[in-house]
Amino acid sequence: MKSIGGIILVLFFLLELGAIVAFGYWGYHVEGGTAIKVLLAIVAPLAVAIAWGMFLSPKASVPIFSFPARTALKLVVFIGASEALYAVGQSSLGAAFLAVSIVIVATVFLLKLHEVKM
Numbered sequence: 001m002k003s004i005g006g007i008i009l010v011l012f013f014l015l016e017l018g019a020i021v022a023f024g025y026w027g028y029h030v031e032g033g034t035a036i037k038v039l040l041a042i043v044a045p046l047a048v049a050i051a052w053g054m055f056l057s058p059k060a061s062v063p064i065f066s067f068p069a070r071t072a073l074k075l076v077v078f079i080g081a082s083e084a085l086y087a088v089g090q091s092s093l094g095a096a097f098l099a100v101s102i103v104i105v106a107t108v109f110l111l112k113l114h115e116v117k118m
Contacts, residue, residue: 005113012104012113016052018097019081020045026084044084048077058114071109075101 027040054062056070056077065073078101085094108114 005111008104008107008111009113012108015078015101015104019078020049022081022085022094022097023048025090026088029088052077067112067114068109071105075105078102078105 024041024045027042027044028037030037030040032040052074054060055065056074060070079098082094082098082101085091085097
C-alpha cells in the first residue's frame with residue numbers, strides 16, 4: 001500500500017505542477033497586448049503557487065484548513081485550471097485535466113494519503 005500511495009502522491013504533485021502551467025498558459029493566451037499576456041503568464045501561476053504553499057500544501061505556512069477542506073480547495077484549483085485551458089481553446093486538454101484531477105483527488109482523499117509518512 002505504501003508504494004501505491006507514493007505513486008499516487010507523485011501523480012498528485014505532477015497535477016499541481018500541471019495546474020500552475022495551465023494558469024500560465026491561460027495568462028499568455030488571453031486577449032490583450034503582449035505586456036498584459038506576459039504579466040498574466042507570470043502573475044497567475046505565481047499567485048496560485050503562493051496560495052497553494054501558504055494554505056494547501058502539507059507543510060502549509062498558514063495551516064488553517066482541515067484535510068477535507070484542503071482537499072476540496074485543491075479540487076477547486078484544479079477545476080479552475082481546467083476552466084483556464086477551456087477558456088483559451090484547449091477544451092479537450094481541459095476536460096482530460098479535469099477527469100484526471102477528480103480521480104487523483106478522490107483517491108488521495110479516500111485512501112487518506114495525507115497520513116502516509118514517506
